[in-house]
Amino acid sequence: MIKTNNLNVSAITPIIAPAELRQVFPLSAKDRDFVSRSRGQIKDILQRNDRRLMVVVGPCSIHDTEAAKEYARRLADLSRRVSDQLLLVMRVYFEKPRTTIGWKGLINDPDMNHTHLISKGLGIARGLLGWITALEVPVANEMLDPITPEYVADMISWGAIGARTTESQTHREMASGLSFPVGFKNGTDGNLQIAMDAMKAAQHPHSFLGINREGRTSIIQTTGNPDVHIVLRGGSRKSNYHAEDIRLVEECLEKNQLFPTIMVDCSHGNSNKDYQRQALVLDDIVQQVVDGNNSISGVMLESFLSAGNQKIPTDTSQLKYGVSITDACIDWETTERILLDAHAKLKERR
Ligand SMILES: O=C[C@H](O)[C@H](O)COP(=O)(O)O
């Protein structure tokens, strides 16, 4: 018999439902309260009712929960020292969008060996999110797969839609229903308009296909997400964080009738993919804020325990502890120093 479907599919494996995973890793009333308060603080910063800068900081991707916990503990300590000027939110990214192919993150392949044990990945991710939340560190996540929010979104305080997916209708629809603020990156080529269009689309209600808590295919009807904003990440040819770029983006937001609130990603196109340049970008941004800019509400840094990055070895026991396996990161000592420096400069503001 001639087959006409699933010709390029080798297996379909049903997995645990979101409701079941939530039973295994519940979110306590105290932790729900913390997530809700963190989201409220982020909204206040984005709406410029709170003059602090939000700092989304942490590894490019999570691959080792012990290193992630150590990072979270250090961030919790630093957070207490800078909280009058900076709201630190940890990058806890489990899903990586790839330019072509590569490891797609802890949820997709937790053992980093092409076995793709996605149920295990979801469990590790939810367990770690719960642990970091209990430590009272707010969490930021890239929202890449439209199925995963049902499994983890109750623990997230801020979400990113990446440069490769800002133009995607699926991601705009997903953002319209998320319960927390969402930042849309400009395109990898520097295109701003796709982020403007994305914000307008995500503020609107949508009806689309997704899954419910029981994992059943469902029509998801959203009311629209009012807390969306742009994230400037630079482009393949040019950065977009200098004062003249920020003015241009402010004008563009006004023309598109969008609220003037901007996050700057110090990494990616803005650092020309040289992780050490993130310090210079942060310094420039802080100076703009000190000089009176009021639209810059957040920054993003790719930072881990140790500097640089490493390839995933065939024998994963050979991985260096605390070093990124995706984009290169600044180390903890640099992170602490530049954030304390930013804190000191912002304190001097009138
Ligand atoms: O932030 C991470 C990377 O820049 C992004 O996932 C793309 O990575 P790639 O170009 O190595 O695939």
Ligand SMILES: C=C(OP(=O)(O)O)C(=O)O
């Ligand atoms: C993939 C990322 O960034 P971008 O979408 O800007 O490339 C990221 O922040 O991990």
